[in-house]
Amino acid sequence: MRYLRHTILTLLWLGVFVYMLWAGASVRRGRSALRVRSLDIEVVDSTSQGYLVTGPQVRQWISQSGIGTIGTAVADVDLTAIERLIARNGFVSDVASYISGRGELHVRITPREPLLRLLTDGRNAYVTSGGYVFAAPRASSLYVPVVTGSYRPPFPADYVGDVRACIDLRKQEIEARIEELERSKYPVYRREQANDRSYREFRRKRIKRRWWRGESAEAFDRRVEELLAQKAEQRRVYRYRSRLLAAELARIEEQQEAERRKQKKLEKSYEDFMKLLTFVETVEDDDFWRSEVVQIAAHTTSSGALEVELVPRSGRHTILFGRLEDVDRKFDKLMRFYRNGLSTIGWDEYRTIDIRYKDRVICKK
Missing domain, CATH: 3.10.20.310 (membrane protein fhac)
Known part of the structure; x- marks a missing residue:
């Protein structure tokens, strides 16, 4: 009886398996058609x-x-x-x-969801809040803040991708050049060691009086004077070569330092770029400033710092916002001036409103 039960179960499972094969084949035949x-x-x-x-x-x-x-x-x-x-x-x-x-x-x-549109330094690109940049598609229509001006972002004009990845790649390239320059020091080190070794060996050179040849004291003194003259000449040659080698090492180190400065400048430019994105987010998150700020103009100062100017909807003035630091404090100061100053004086009274300096608002007609 037990064997009969096992046989029936085996036949049932075999039937299920055959049916599944048949059904799968049928589906494949139907799908291929x-x-x-x-x-x-x-x-x-x-x-x-x-x-x-x-x-x-x-x-x-x-x-x-x-x-x-x-x-x-x-x-x-x-x-x-x-x-x-x-x-x-x-x-x-x-x-x-x-x-x-x-x-x-x-x-x-x-x-993707762009945060802003860059129209600076020949660029026409969208940027997301996370720092992903891509060229503005033709016939695209997005109502996002536009950043204009002479500002040059820290990536090529035709770059598409994450800006952080672009910065890291460029820093790796700079690091590779620094390492290459470090390897170029090795031959100089070897020449420096050879120069030191040659000079030490010559300094240890001594002469003895040739008693067995009957050398006179005068002849021995002449040979001593010749050796001293040779050592003096060798010392001058050694010092000259040492200066040349030191100058060559200093030149390579200066090149390395220049590359490190490039790295720091690149990282600083990336920080400024991300500050710009944060600034735009701040404007967009505030109902008043989102409707009041019509245009953002960005430019780089002679010192390399990023500064922005704002074109408001109200009045005919331009707001010199300056560096993207203490953003909330500057907006609070500007809001107080709007409420307590321009609302009384008149919105068209000034051409520029400068809020770059702490606790001061400088206006020019």
């Missing part, structure tokens, strides 16, 4: 500021790429190629595609 009947493109736009990419644009990309979609057998559709095609655009954050059981090809695109 199924063709894509429609293409649905969904652009997930979590902002109300406009758009970076539209469904018709994506359809055009896919059409121009030659990747088969509508009318193509489901098994022959290269979903990975479609995703790579769309994702290569820097303004796309994420893309996913799949085909439903009815042959509907779905493509879901999540674009």
Whole structure:
């Protein structure tokens, strides 16, 4: 009886296994015969500021790429190629595609959310709050703050990607040059050691009177004087070579120091860039300043510091905001001046309002 039960169970499981194989084969046969009947493109736009990419644009990309979609057998559709095609655009954050059981090809695109638009130093790019930069797509329409002026960000004009990654790569390149310069010191060190060794050996040179040849005291004295003269000459040569080698090492060290200064300057420029993003976020997070600030102009001073100027909606003046430090205090000071000063004097009274200095507001007509 036990053997009969085991036999029945075995046959049942064997039947289930055969059915699964048959069902899988049937699905594969049906799927191989199924063709894509429609293409649905969904652009997930979590902002109300406009758009970076539209469904018709994506359809055009896919059409121009030659990747088969509508009318193509489901098994022959290269979903990975479609995703790579769309994702290569820097303004796309994420893309996913799949085909439903009815042959509907779905493509879901999540674009990046820009914080501001850079129109400085020949650039026309969007930047996210996290510091990701990408070229502004043609025909894009986003209502985000615009930063203009002569400010030069710490990345190439055609760069697309995370700015921190760009900075790290450039710092690694500088570090590689510093290490290369360090290796160039080794031959100089060896020449320096050879010069020291040669001089020490010559200094230890001694002469003895040749009694066995009957050398006179006068002849011995002459040889001593010749040796002293040779040592004096050798000392001058040694010191001259030492100065040359020291100068060569100093030159290499100065080159290394110049590279380190580049690293520090690069890191400082990145800090200023991130301060600019934080500043824009501060303006956008405040209802009043978001509507009041029409334009942000950024420029770099002769000392290398980043300063900004603001063009307000009210009045005809320009606000000299200065460096992006003590931002909240400066805005509080400006707000007090708006309430207690301009509201009484008049909004068109001054051409510039300077709030760069602590506890002072300097106005010029």
